[in-house]
Amino acid sequence: MAKGTLKFKDSVADYDRIMADIEARRFAGIYLLMGEESYFIDAVAERLAASILDEAARAFNQITVYGRDSDAGQVVNLCRQMPMMGQYQVVIVKEAQQLKGLDKLSLYTQKPAPTTILVICHKEKNVDKRSAFYKGCAAHGVVLESVRPRDYEIAAWLQQFIRRRGLEIDTKALSMLTDHLGTDISKIANELQKLTVSLPEGTRRITDRDIEANIGISKDFNNFELCKAVVTRDMERALMIADHFARNPKENPLLVTVMALFNQFRDLFVVNYLRWLARRRNHPFPPDQELMRILRKSNTFILGEIKQNASLWDNRKVFQVLGLLREYDAKSKGMGSGGASDGELLRELLLKIFLL
Numbered sequence: 001m002a003k004g005t006l007k008f009k010d011s012v013a014d015y016d017r018i019m020a021d022i023e024a025r026r027f028a029g030i031y032l033l034m035g036e037e038s039y040f041i042d043a044v045a046e047r048l049a050a051s052i053l054d055e056a057a058r059a060f061n062q063i064t065v066y067g068r069d070s071d072a073g074q075v076v077n078l079c080r081q082m083p084m085m086g087q088y089q090v091v092i093v094k095e096a097q098q099l100k101g102l103d104k105l106s107l108y109t110q111k112p113a114p115t116t117i118l119v120i121c122h123k124e125k126n127v128d129k130r131s132a133f134y135k136g137c138a139a140h141g142v143v144l145e146s147v148r149p150r151d152y153e154i155a156a157w158l159q160q161f162i163r164r165r166g167l168e169i170d171t172k173a174l175s176m177l178t179d180h181l182g183t184d185i186s187k188i189a190n191e192l193q194k195l196t197v198s199l200p201e202g203t204r205r206i207t208d209r210d211i212e213a214n215i216g217i218s219k220d221f222n223n224f225e226l227c228k229a230v231v232t233r234d235m236e237r238a239l240m241i242a243d244h245f246a247r248n249p250k251e252n253p254l255l256v257t258v259m260a261l262f263n264q265f266r267d268l269f270v271v272n273y274l275r276w277l278a279r280r281r282n283h284p285f286p287p288d289q290e291l292m293r294i295l296r297k298s299n300t301f302i303l304g305e306i307k308q309n310a311s312l313w314d315n316r317k318v319f320q321v322l323g324l325l326r327e328y329d330a331k332s333k334g335m336g337s338g339g340a341s342d343g344e345l346l347r348e349l350l351l352k353i354f355l356l
Contacts (some may be wrong), residue, residue, distance in 0.1 A: 007035075008149040012157060015040045018144060022047050029112045030141025034122040037146040039186040043094060044144060045121050050237035052090050052117055061089040067098035075099070076108045079116045089116050096122040101265020109136025152296040157211040158188060159298065162347075165196055169206040171301055173223055175188065179260050180251075191215050210271045212231070221245070223252075223260040231264055231309040235354045242350055251255065254332040258349075260327045267295050269318045270308040275282045317356050319322070324352055 021027075022044075031048065033041040049224060052263065053062055061083045075093055083089035096102065105120075110120065120137070126145060127134050137143055149157060157176055162169050169177075181188045195206070195214045203210075208219035221244040228240035245252035269292070278285045286294065288303055297303050313321075328349045331337040337345060 006147050006336060008147045008153045008157070011040060011145060011147040014144050015044065015146075018044055018142060021049060021142075021260040022051050025051070027117055028140075028142040029110055029114070029117060030137050031117070031119045032122065032137035032141065032143045033120065033128070033146065033175050034126050034144070034147030035148075036124060037148040037185065038123050039189060040144060041121050041123055042186070045094070045119055048117070049090070049092060049118050050143065053086065054090060057086045058090075060084040061086050062092070063090070064092045064094060067102075068095060068101075070099060071157065072099060072101035072104035072107075075105060075118075079108050079113055079118055081116075081183075083115050087115065091116060092121070094121045096120045097124055102127070103131055104133075106132035106136050109133055111139060112140050113137075120327070135309045137256055137329050139278065151178075151183055151263070154178050154185070154188075156184050157185065161189070162192065163210065165204055167196070167204060170208060171299055171312060172208045173206050173211045175215050175224040176208060176219070178213070179256065180215075180217045182256070182328075198325065203333065212269040218244070220348070221252075223257055227260055227264045229267065230261060230350065230353060233312060233354070235350070238350050238354075239347065242343065242346045245346060246341070249342050254346055255329070257346060258332055262322065262329070265313075265318050265321050265325065267306045268310045268313050268316055271307055272296060272313070272315045272318065274308070279293070320356050321353055342347045342355040 019252065028046075031044065033044055035041065036185060049064075055188045063078055065078070070093070075091065078091050081089065093099065099105075102122075108118070118141075127318075129135075139271065139300070155174055156176060158177065176234075177188060177191070178219060181191060195210065198214045199206070199210060211217050212219040221241050226238060226245075229235075229241060245254075245257065273295075274291070288300060291307075292298065292300070292303055295303070297306075328345060331340075331345050332342065340348070
């Protein structure tokens, strides 16, 4: 596990390692699954529940309790019991953040029973890493700290998630998913599970048409298409998409649209600045691999579009656009909006951008 403050990529790496160990039946005596991102916690707990014992043994030796209905003393007593007609018993504590006297579990975690596998699902936040309870879990078991992803981290994770299912995804389809579903990877995983079941047999690539047909996101009216219309200065197309958003405000919240536009123009600003810096210092513009690292992109096609679109905007105008986007970000949250709807604010914002 990485030292210091963990990042989302560290959680992904730890999750992959734990799942590989479970697949190889290398079980730890204690699993402390904690953090803000519930997806990894639920996925590991479900895999353990299905893997350690066979179906017949689960009836006797697998117990699930919920934090709100239990206390630490009851959990310790369960863990100290001997398994019936088997090698292990499994005790799963769900919603452990609600468990009364959680720290008292240190009475068990500092000296766990060799015949019990304890799985603790502690959501919403981490446990205190200074506590005897945490130190016992770390010393005698496995700790997974599940970190919520940032917006720029979700696309790479999603591509890997899809590849592991034997599929690829088009750039536009990927953007449609991330723009519409945000960074809620539990929701994304659920939607993709439904999508993969619905795809025709033999499908190897997910397209924007698949997203539209199975998840209900329009392939023509979405933030990806709006951003593309704005940065290529296609005002007619941008306003048409804005009108569609105005008619469907629940599916297209202004806050998400403003964030998508901000990310797009931020990338243009960085590329233009790097070009200016290269000219000023008389050294080469960064190669694509370096530029992908700087912009946190994982797709060379997207990178090519960013470089092409940056030439259409000088940074004085880009800076003005970023200022407008900050202003309308505040308005999307109700500050100084004058009671205008999301649709009215978006149209107003776009007209101001195109008139710069």
